[in-house]
Amino acid sequence: MEKIVLDTSFLVAAYELKVDVIEGIFNVCDFKYELFVLDGTINELERLINSSSLSRKQAAKYALKLIQSLNIKVLKAEQEHVDDALVALKGYIVATEDAELKRRLRMIGVKILNIRQKKLVVLE
Numbered sequence: 001m002e003k004i005v006l007d008t009s010f011l012v013a014a015y016e017l018k019v020d021v022i023e024g025i026f027n028v029c030d031f032k033y034e035l036f037v038l039d040g041t042i043n044e045l046e047r048l049i050n051s052s053s054l055s056r057k058q059a060a061k062y063a064l065k066l067i068q069s070l071n072i073k074v075l076k077a078e079q080e081h082v083d084d085a086l087v088a089l090k091g092y093i094v095a096t097e098d099a100e101l102k103r104r105l106r107m108i109g110v111k112i113l114n115i116r117q118k119k120l121v122v123l124e
Contacts, residue, residue: 001031002093010096012056036075038082040081045060045063083104092110
């Protein structure tokens with residue numbers, strides 16, 4: 001079974017672009033998988049709720065509700081910075097919209113899920 005970890009940028013983009021990322025992941029992944037988020041991602045979403053513009057607050061609230069409603073498992077990060085923790089994970093597919101993080105992940109051969117053309121979830 002594959003493990004997919006969802007990054008903050010992916011969850012926020014889902015709301016902003018009005019993309020059903022859960023259905024998109026299901027459609028693109030023809031294998032069994034389990035979804036995860038890092039504890040740092042939860043912290044980032046909570047910070048967005050407390051200190052961002054209205055649209056970012058709504059996106060962060062949506063992401064937290066999605067995590068809770070789907071009972072997505074929370075992983076404890078070894079590193080303080082979320083991007084560093086995602087790069088350090090072994091054996092996970094990373095779902096992200098962060099260009100710099102995608103670059104770092106590609107360099108070490110990690111599979112990436114992202115949103116293309118503002119509507120499609122793709123696996124690279």
